Amino acid sequence: QAVLTQPSSLSASPGASASLTCTLRSGFNLGAYRIYWYQQKPGSPPRYLLRYRSDSDKQQGSGVPSRFSGSKDASANAWILFISGLQSEDEADYYCMTWHSSAYVFGAGTKVTVL
Amino acid sequence: EVGLVESGGGLVQPGGSLRLSCVVSGFTFGSYEMNWVRQAPEKGLEWVAYISSSGGTIQYADSVKGRFTISRDNAKSSLYLQMNSLRVDDTAVYYCLRVDWPWGQGTLVTVSS
Numbered sequence: 001q002a003v004l005t006q007p008s009s010l011s012a013s014p015g016a017s018a019s020l021t022c023t024l025r026s027g028f029n030l031g032a033y034r035i036y037w038y039q040q041k042p043g044s045p046p047r048y049l050l051r052y053r054s055d056s057d058k059q060q061g062s063g064v065p066s067r068f069s070g071s072k073d074a075s076a077n078a079w080i081l082f083i084s085g086l087q088s089e090d091e092a093d094y095y096c097m098t099w100h101s102s103a104y105v106f107g108a109g110t111k112v113t114v115l
Numbered sequence: 116e117v118g119l120v121e122s123g124g125g126l127v128q129p130g131g132s133l134r135l136s137c138v139v140s141g142f143t144f145g146s147y148e149m150n151w152v153r154q155a156p157e158k159g160l161e162w163v164a165y166i167s168s169s170g171g172t173i174q175y176a177d178s179v180k181g182r183f184t185i186s187r188d189n190a191k192s193s194l195y196l197q198m199n200s201l202r203v204d205d206t207a208v209y210y211c212l213r214v215d216w217p218w219g220q221g222t223l224v225t226v227s228s
Contacts, residue, residue: 036214036215038160038218040160045208045210045218045219045220045221046160046210046218047217047218048214048215048216048217048218051214051215059215061215061217062217093159095159095160097160097162097214102174103162103165103174103176104150104152104162104165104214105162106159106160106161106162107159108159109159109160
């Protein structure tokens with residue numbers, strides 16, 4: 001089982017909201033980790049979006065709109081990247097990353113399609 | 116140019132070596148941990164190596180351990196990745212990364228005969 005699991009794809013309509021999940025392997029405590037979210041559009045390097053550990057320990061990337069936000073769902077042992085007011089420019093791959101057992105680990109990424 | 120600028124990529128035969136460099140501007144390089152991350156064609160992101168701000172702590176992904184060496188020169192605001200015994204599956208775009216900072220454009224490493 002991978003350390004971080006992301007759904008492979010998500011589709012939503014323009015103006016809608018989207019919740020991208022990044023689930024931590026069972027047995028590990030969400031609160032002990034800091035999660036990083038990155039956006040990557042075709043042909044471009046990834047873009048740092050935000051960092052989240054708790055509501056009191058979070059950071060928005062420079063120039064990243066406030067409609068991108070982070071949170072966690074302890075009951076699901078998962079972090080959430082919430083995108084409100086989806087725009088066509090949000091169509092991209094989204095990766096989560098965390099430090100685990102002396103290594104950074106990426107999720108496999110979620111492809112977001114704005115229909 | 117402000118940010119992270121990677122260089123040193125190219126075409127190399129299996130078993131060969133390359134040294135990647137990353138010049139940093141826009142922040143106090145010596146105060147931050149740094150990493151190398153790679154992305155194979157049409158694949159996801161893979162972390163490769165980590166180095167602490169002083170260089171005293173280093174970690175590697177199992178896939179490159181014993182073949183790659185990460186280093187830094189804080190006086191030159193530069194990060195390096197020495198890659199030896201390269202394999203076809205090392206083919207990727209390599210990025211230097213401060214985890215909470217804008218990424219550079221990366222440098223393409225192609226391992227092929």
